[in-house]
Amino acid sequence: MSDNSFFIQGLKEYGFDPTDEQIEKFIRYYDLIIEWNEKINLTAITEYKDVMIKHFLDSVSIIKAVDMSSVNSLIDIGTGAGFPGIPIKIMFPDIKITLLDSLKKRLNILDLIIDELNLKDIYTIHGRAEDIARDPKHREKYDLCVSRAVANLSTLSELCIPFVKPNGKFVSYKSEKADEELEKAKNAIRLLGGKVTSAVSFELEDNIRTLIVIDKTESTNKKYPRKAGTPGKEPL
Numbered sequence: 617m618s619d620n621s622f623f624i625q626g627l628k629e630y631g632f633d634p635t636d637e638q639i640e641k642f643i644r645y646y647d648l649i650i651e652w653n654e655k656i657n658l659t660a661i662t663e664y665k666d667v668m669i670k671h672f673l674d675s676v677s678i679i680k681a682v683d684m685s686s687v688n689s690l691i692d693i694g695t696g697a698g699f700p701g702i703p704i705k706i707m708f709p710d711i712k713i714t715l716l717d718s719l720k721k722r723l724n725i726l727d728l729i730i731d732e733l734n735l736k737d738i739y740t741i742h743g744r745a746e747d748i749a750r751d752p753k754h755r756e757k758y759d760l761c762v763s764r765a766v767a768n769l770s771t772l773s774e775l776c777i778p779f780v781k782p783n784g785k786f787v788s789y790k791s792e793k794a795d796e797e798l799e800k801a802k803n804a805i806r807l808l809g810g811k812v813t814s815a816v817s818f819e820l821e822d823n824i825r826t827l828i829v830i831d832k833t834e835s836t837n838k839k840y841p842r843k844a845g846t847p848g849k850e851p852l
Contacts, residue, residue: 623668630679632707641706641733642672648732649697652725658697669821674789675700676707678762681787681816681827684708691716691758691779693745693772694765698726700789701762705738713738714758716748745775746844756781756835764789769801769828770851774841777808780832786810790826793817798828804852809834 620639627634646667649658661670678684678700688711692701695715705713715738717723723740730738741748748754761776761784769788776786790797794815805812810830817826841847 620668622665623673626669626673627676627707630673630676632676632679634707638706641735642668642703644733645672645698645702645706645729648729652729656721656725658722658725670823671697671699672703674820674825675703675764677789677818677820677825677827678704678787679707680818681814681829682760682785684711687711687759689758690714690760690762691754693761693763693776693779694718694767695726695740696722696764698729699764701738702726702729702733702735704762705735706733709736711737714741714754715739716741716743716745718742718744744844745779746841746847749775749778749841754779759784761786762789763787767848768851769794769797770804771847773801773804773808773810773830774847774852777805777810777830777832778836778841780810782809782832782835784832785813786830786832788828788830790828792824792826794826794828801851805830807837807852808840809836 661667690711691714693716695701695717701713701715720742723742726740758779761779763772763776772788780786811833813831814829815826
């Protein structure tokens with residue numbers, strides 16, 4: 617049995633008081649990721665302690681930037697191996713969560729993991745954000761949109777803000793202080809009906825992490841997002 621004191625301590629430093637069941641779910645989640653990683657690439661980080669810190673603790677660091685008690689519904693764009701959506705679900709079991717990814721094989725594995733961890737009210741959707749954001753079932757339907765996807769903030773904003781209800785939030789997880797990126801994305805964020813309200817930086821295992829919080833102040837113009845591929849090639 618691995619020593620999990622470092623992980624429990626990390627959660628406590630964020631203000632969590634994790635139950636044994638929650639810790640067991642994280643351990644099982646780790647085992648499942650590693651098991652499936654041999655068949656399909658889910659993560660390049662595979663060491664136990666690294667995954668617990670760099671993926672799981674990082675995912676739930678959202679608590680540093682958002683009052684999660686006001687969040688009922690969340691969508692995770694470009695979820696990959698389920699980050700940050702599944703760790704958030706483990707720590708906040710009452711939030712209804714949707715995981716969106718463009719790779720069906722990955723989502724098939726996430727469905728198995730969700731089942732195995734006995735998580736309720738968490739769903740996967742296969743598709744591109746540009747297409748799904750135009751679906752009335754998902755457009756402006758979420759209190760919170762999160763993404764740890766690697767893309768510039770202008771592109772991510774166009775992919776994510778259309779999913780957020782007016783008065784909801786979009787939080788982008790970034791791997792460094794993001795002042796320059798924020799400056800470049802200001803126009804895009806404004807066009808999409810958003811406003812940057814904070815950028816919370818902190819250290820995690822000697823790495824600087826930044827959570828950029830964007831409030832949705834008004835409805836997104838129907839012309840956004842533009843067609844699939846355009847936000848990445850020609851950021852607003």
